[in-house]
Amino acid sequence: MNAKIPLLIAMHVLSNSLFAQISGNQIYKDKNNTYHRNENTTIINTSPNITMNDSMLFITTKVLLNQKADQFLITLGVNEESKSSISCDNQINNRISDLISKLKYFGIKKEAISVDFISQSKIYDNQFIRDTIKEYEKGFEIKKNIIIATNRLENIDLIIKTAAEFKIYDIVKVDYLNDDLTAIHDEIFDEALKICRSKKDKYLRAFNRTETGQVNMSEQFYFVFPETQYNEYKAFETTEFETNYNNYTARVIKKERKNTTYYYNGIDCRGFDKVIHAAETEVGVQYILTINISVKLANQNKK
Numbered sequence: 001m002n003a004k005i006p007l008l009i010a011m012h013v014l015s016n017s018l019f020a021q022i023s024g025n026q027i028y029k030d031k032n033n034t035y036h037r038n039e040n041t042t043i044i045n046t047s048p049n050i051t052m053n054d055s056m057l058f059i060t061t062k063v064l065l066n067q068k069a070d071q072f073l074i075t076l077g078v079n080e081e082s083k084s085s086i087s088c089d090n091q092i093n094n095r096i097s098d099l100i101s102k103l104k105y106f107g108i109k110k111e112a113i114s115v116d117f118i119s120q121s122k123i124y125d126n127q128f129i130r131d132t133i134k135e136y137e138k139g140f141e142i143k144k145n146i147i148i149a150t151n152r153l154e155n156i157d158l159i160i161k162t163a164a165e166f167k168i169y170d171i172v173k174v175d176y177l178n179d180d181l182t183a184i185h186d187e188i189f190d191e192a193l194k195i196c197r198s199k200k201d202k203y204l205r206a207f208n209r210t211e212t213g214q215v216n217m218s219e220q221f222y223f224v225f226p227e228t229q230y231n232e233y234k235a236f237e238t239t240e241f242e243t244n245y246n247n248y249t250a251r252v253i254k255k256e257r258k259n260t261t262y263y264y265n266g267i268d269c270r271g272f273d274k275v276i277h278a279a280e281t282e283v284g285v286q287y288i289l290t291i292n293i294s295v296k297l298a299n300q301n302k303k
Helices: 004-031 085-104 154-164 181-206
Strands: 050-052 056-067 071-082 113-129 132-150 170-177 216-224 230-233 261-264 274-276 285-296
Touching: 050 181, 056 181, 071 085, 071 154, 085 113, 085 132, 085 154, 132 154, 181 216, 181 274, 181 285
Parallel strands: 056 274
Antiparallel strands: 050 056, 056 285, 071 132, 071 170, 113 132, 216 285, 230 261
């Protein structure tokens, strides 16, 4: 018996086992999505990042930085209804003031909180009068947003729990911010520049070429916030059934509620020359820098 066959079988089983361990329930994202099913689940950019001809050398370098946020802005939505606009405004202001007072005990100062007035509108309802449905003015509704700044991630959960005590449940959004973008750019630029120089020296040596003149360079620097990087899936299995079309009988299927899971799916690390803080577990801002350089090559000496 060929000794290679058991080895190939073992490798095949091992590869399938490894896939099962690392894939997780996110594999259900396409399986249960009948509207956006993608046959090619993973596409990796394999375009060359180095091009060389008789006169020029072109190099592209991409670096990704996963950076924790220095500051967080959480926006809470609050609304109040009442028969008059004055009582409505008083009630919503009291709830907001009580929340601000409670947050002081946790070190969140009043200066870190602001209130944004959103809208004031009339509320209408309907009532039956004999055979007629009559619309009438019921009162007023006021909506405001509470914007809270904090530099501690653990305060986000604390703020949400405290707000719930005053019947404030609407978490509008959470912004992730960094204080010094210049320092962040300098860090990622220095790393990208080292890689560019290393690539240039490597290919000049490999093909026995020398550079001449000035290096031309262009860059693209941008960042991605967490709120745009969340995906969803529903992890469940369901049975299939067949219907006899010749003796068709109407069937009603009562479906159970399926839980929807959301997870952070940051920019894929593949395709980058270097990823700084690749194993960072805390969700933050992702910074991407792409540098393109072109080097003019000296004419080769004819033999």
